[in-house]
Amino acid sequence: DGGITQSPKYLFRKEGQNVTLSCEQNLNHDAMYWYRQDPGQGLRLIYYSQIVNDFQKGDIAEGYSVSREKKESFPLTVTSAQKNPTAFYLCASSTLRGIGYTFGSGTRLTVV
Amino acid sequence: GENVEQHPSTLSVQEGDSAVIKCTYSDSASNYFPWYKQELGKGPQLIIDIRSNVGEKKDQRIAVTLNKTAKHFSLHITETQPEDSAVYFCASFQGGSEKLVFGKGTKLTVNP
Numbered sequence: 001d002g003g004i005t006q007s008p009k010y011l012f013r014k015e016g017q018n019v020t021l022s023c024e025q026n027l028n029h030d031a032m033y034w035y036r037q038d039p040g041q042g043l044r045l046i047y048y049s050q051i052v053n054d055f056q057k058g059d060i061a062e063g064y065s066v067s068r069e070k071k072e073s074f075p076l077t078v079t080s081a082q083k084n085p086t087a088f089y090l091c092a093s094s095t096l097r098g099i100g101y102t103f104g105s106g107t108r109l110t111v112v
Numbered sequence: 113g114e115n116v117e118q119h120p121s122t123l124s125v126q127e128g129d130s131a132v133i134k135c136t137y138s139d140s141a142s143n144y145f146p147w148y149k150q151e152l153g154k155g156p157q158l159i160i161d162i163r164s165n166v167g168e169k170k171d172q173r174i175a176v177t178l179n180k181t182a183k184h185f186s187l188h189i190t191e192t193q194p195e196d197s198a199v200y201f202c203a204s205f206q207g208g209s210e211k212l213v214f215g216k217g218t219k220l221t222v223n224p
Binding site: 006031033041042043045048050058090092094096097098099101102103104105106108 | 144146148153154155156157158201203205210211212214215216217
């Protein structure tokens with residue numbers, strides 16, 4: 001079955017450490033996205049990529065970095081510069097026209 | 113850029129009643145409007161969508177209506193059931209930036 005996989009489901013890190021969240025899709029989608037969701041909040045766009053080796057900042061990119069070396073993969077690194085990294089992170093993918101916009105099951109990051 | 117407003121933020125109904133969630137968008141060039149359902153601890157799942165050349169779409173107990181002139185669209189759920197309890201997000205696909213812009217979500221509670 002085609003889908004989008006995020007791992008791990010839960011992640012704990014110490015303050016000051018960088019951490020990388022994985023996102024893989026086998027839907028042959030060109031575009032991939034990272035969102036952050038805080039309790040009771042909507043979805044805020046961190047980064048998105050429409051083609052391999054290219055990506056754009058979303059609304060809250062500070063303290064995050066991404067790479068898109070393969071069409072199937074779009075990992076997100078939460079750096080020590082991110083002031084409040086504890087949140088639920090969602091990855092999504094779609095065609096370039098937004099068709100089939102599909103979310104992963106999310107990674108809950110807790111920084112202690 | 114596109115702005116999507118969603119109301120209400122919380123909605124409580126009795127089982128069997130109808131629920132209506134409304135969204136407005138700002139970019140007249142937006143052409144695709146999906147609705148997502150998010151259960152606790154999971155990623156959002158697409159439940160219904162509508163394109164700008166259609167005024168209404170129905171799928172069993174769920175329907176979406178679109179008024180392009182007024183730039184608003186609504187989700188209608190009839191004969192609500194406790195399993196409909198979740199957070200619902202509307203979104204608008206912004207053709208220029210090739211990404212979805214989401215509303216802040218509506219927490220629907222269906223009381224048995």
